[in-house]
Amino acid sequence: MMAGCNSTFRLANPYLSDKETLYHLGISTDDNLQQRFGDVKYICLGGKNKRMENFANLLYRDLGYPENSEVDDASKPKEERKLIDITGSAGRYSMFKVGPVLSANHGIGPASLSVVLHELLKLIHFSHCNDVSFIRIGTSGGLGLEPGTVVITDTAYNGLLQPHHAQVACGKEIHYPSVTNPDLRNGLLKCALTVTKQCVIGNTLSANDFYEEQARLDGAFCSFSEDEKNAFIRRAHDEYGVKNMEMESTCFTAMCLRAGVKCGVICVALVDRLVRDNVTGVKGTGVGTDNKLKEWELLPQVICAKYIKEN
Amino acid sequence: MMAGCNSTFRLANPYLSDKETLYHLGISTDDNLQQRFGDVKYICLGGKNKRMENFANLLYRDLGYPENSEVDDASKPKEERKLIDITGSAGRYSMFKVGPVLSANHGIGPASLSVVLHELLKLIHFSHCNDVSFIRIGTSGGLGLEPGTVVITDTAYNGLLQPHHAQVACGKEIHYPSVTNPDLRNGLLKCALTVTKQCVIGNTLSANDFYEEQARLDGAFCSFSEDEKNAFIRRAHDEYGVKNMEMESTCFTAMCLRAGVKCGVICVALVDRLVRDNVTGVKGTGVGTDNKLKEWELLPQVICAKYIKEN
Numbered sequence: 001m002m003a004g005c006n007s008t009f010r011l012a013n014p015y016l017s018d019k020e021t022l023y024h025l026g027i028s029t030d031d032n033l034q035q036r037f038g039d040v041k042y043i044c045l046g047g048k049n050k051r052m053e054n055f056a057n058l059l060y061r062d063l064g065y066p067e068n069s070e071v072d073d074a075s076k077p078k079e080e081r082k083l084i085d086i087t088g089s090a091g092r093y094s095m096f097k098v099g100p101v102l103s104a105n106h107g108i109g110p111a112s113l114s115v116v117l118h119e120l121l122k123l124i125h126f127s128h129c130n131d132v133s134f135i136r137i138g139t140s141g142g143l144g145l146e147p148g149t150v151v152i153t154d155t156a157y158n159g160l161l162q163p164h165h166a167q168v169a170c171g172k173e174i175h176y177p178s179v180t181n182p183d184l185r186n187g188l189l190k191c192a193l194t195v196t197k198q199c200v201i202g203n204t205l206s207a208n209d210f211y212e213e214q215a216r217l218d219g220a221f222c223s224f225s226e227d228e229k230n231a232f233i234r235r236a237h238d239e240y241g242v243k244n245m246e247m248e249s250t251c252f253t254a255m256c257l258r259a260g261v262k263c264g265v266i267c268v269a270l271v272d273r274l275v276r277d278n279v280t281g282v283k284g285t286g287v288g289t290d291n292k293l294k295e296w297e298l299l300p301q302v303i304c305a306k307y308i309k310e311n
Numbered sequence: 312m313m314a315g316c317n318s319t320f321r322l323a324n325p326y327l328s329d330k331e332t333l334y335h336l337g338i339s340t341d342d343n344l345q346q347r348f349g350d351v352k353y354i355c356l357g358g359k360n361k362r363m364e365n366f367a368n369l370l371y372r373d374l375g376y377p378e379n380s381e382v383d384d385a386s387k388p389k390e391e392r393k394l395i396d397i398t399g400s401a402g403r404y405s406m407f408k409v410g411p412v413l414s415a416n417h418g419i420g421p422a423s424l425s426v427v428l429h430e431l432l433k434l435i436h437f438s439h440c441n442d443v444s445f446i447r448i449g450t451s452g453g454l455g456l457e458p459g460t461v462v463i464t465d466t467a468y469n470g471l472l473q474p475h476h477a478q479v480a481c482g483k484e485i486h487y488p489s490v491t492n493p494d495l496r497n498g499l500l501k502c503a504l505t506v507t508k509q510c511v512i513g514n515t516l517s518a519n520d521f522y523e524e525q526a527r528l529d530g531a532f533c534s535f536s537e538d539e540k541n542a543f544i545r546r547a548h549d550e551y552g553v554k555n556m557e558m559e560s561t562c563f564t565a566m567c568l569r570a571g572v573k574c575g576v577i578c579v580a581l582v583d584r585l586v587r588d589n590v591t592g593v594k595g596t597g598v599g600t601d602n603k604l605k606e607w608e609l610l611p612q613v614i615c616a617k618y619i620k621e622n
Contacts, residue, residue, distance in 0.1 A: 110520075169526075211429050218328075
């Protein structure tokens with residue numbers, strides 16, 4: 001199943017036919033996949049559709065409006081062409097192509113991520129791509145970090161502090177290891193350090209829930225005490241090297257490893273969870289004012305675009 | 312924690328303060344919640360933002376353009392007012408208010424659903440609402456049903472065929488029962504039968520994944536054989552009364568039960584999983600042509616709108 005550097009990417013699933021519909025992406029094997037997507041080398045994913053549209057536009061400018069992009073009207077002058085959402089009317093995700101890069105959103109949580117990742121892996125299989133890297137750019141809660149710090153993931157842990165993704169398949173639970181590619185994470189770090197000094201490699205806790213699984217007290221429910229919360233976050237930080245918490249990286253890294261594609265995760269920490277739960281904080285505290293949040297959210301995009309440009 | 316029929320809804324979480332930010336909905340306790348949302352009686356949720364916007368507009372017309380809706384400009388003639396997306400620039404979900412109804416999308420999967428549900432439960436808590444019903448309207452794969460059949464959920468099972476939602480909280484797994492409200496599901500059935508004859512009450516398998524957990528062979532990976540797939544789906548159908556599969560109902564019903572609000576789930580089945588995996592089927596089979604899919608997707612909306620109008 002592993003695809004070597006210069007060999008065409010293949011999925012090992014024996015049940016794949018040569019006629020398939022990528023239902024949630026709104027495309028199918030009838031849509032000239034190899035011609036349109038055969039040159040893809042990077043697939044960048046993030047939660048929000050607007051963020052990934054923004055990232056695509058940023059990249060489009062940075063890469064000098066490459067011809068092999070999916071645009072509204074190729075007869076217009078380059079600078080006036082608009083990137084189009086490839087998913088059309090499917091209505092689940094947004095996806096843009098800029099030269100050798102696909103930029104797509106994955107929504108919130110592992111289930112939403114896994115749907116689009118299954119279909120993207122099928123897309124590069126049917127497009128006969130080779131040497132594709134998957135990079136997730138996201139937001140997260142940091143542990144013991146100044147808000148605005150960039151965290152590049154080493155190993156992703158699930159909410160039970162296990163270094164795997166628990167995949168239920170046909171009624172049985174199977175565990176898949178969840179770790180990023182060493183070359184990719186070191187390359188991202190090197191690039192990140194030219195953009196910001198506040199940048200670390202660390203482990204990431206990836207939860208199937210924003211509130212209780214991440215030990216937040218401020219959801220609709222809370223089944224634990226403040227002391228239990230503090231002990232859990234402290235243990236994740238001290239014993240497991242967890243630097244941030246988000247919701248997709250165990251699933252993301254496990255699926256990429258399983259498919260034999262390189263993967264990296266680069267997230268900005270919007271809050272220090274050793275100090276508080278709420279991302280925006282409270283007005284007047286100076287934590288997470290709207291402008292700061294926007295600036296921080298841009299950091300992984302800028303670093304990722306720079307990495308792609310230089311590699 | 313249980314809220315009686317005519318008493319104000321309260322959450323039991325002792326850590327809630329009276330200043331809270333509903334981060335992913337883009338609103339906070341500073342936004343006149345009681346005045347704006349105190350009259351809410353129904354919260355309708357579905358996966359896609361466009362579907363829930365469409366549902367809100369359908370309801371707006373059906374309820375005769377009620378004044379207590381969130382619109383762009385209340386000085387315009389009623390029919391010309393446009394419903395606004397309350398979540399503004401938060402960029403995660405869309406939400407609309409039509410009279411006593413909130414219509415919001417929850418994205419794909421339990422994690423995405425749980426984030427918005429936590430914040431909606433906090434919203435009705437801070438708005439001092441009473442007697443609120445939560446209804447999920449969705450799409451699903453049917454088991455032994457003609458595509459286009461409407462399924463109203465009794466009990467939701469997880470991907471291991473257990474009738475509970477497994478919630479990890481602060482490093483521990485806790486199981487919460489996942490069943491709909493009997494009055495609400497019977498009321499929905501009664502209403503549904505006036506719209507379509509193809510309608511049943513049954514159990515729902517709710518998976519944290521679209522492909523392998525739902526025993527589909529056509530994902531990027533497949534860790535089981537076609538025989539194992541068929542045996543699993545057959546067992547779910549024959550031994551557990553599972554009539555359809557989707558991705559949110561265990562989490563949805565468990566959280567609603569836990570909060571003490573009534574909940575119901577009404578989904579249309581787009582494919583018979585005893586026959587095939589792929590939702591759109593293949594061109595020429597007559598399964599899931601675009602027009603049929605749109606027609607089917609509308610059924611839960613029409614039934615839900617009718618139920619709200621008549622209750």
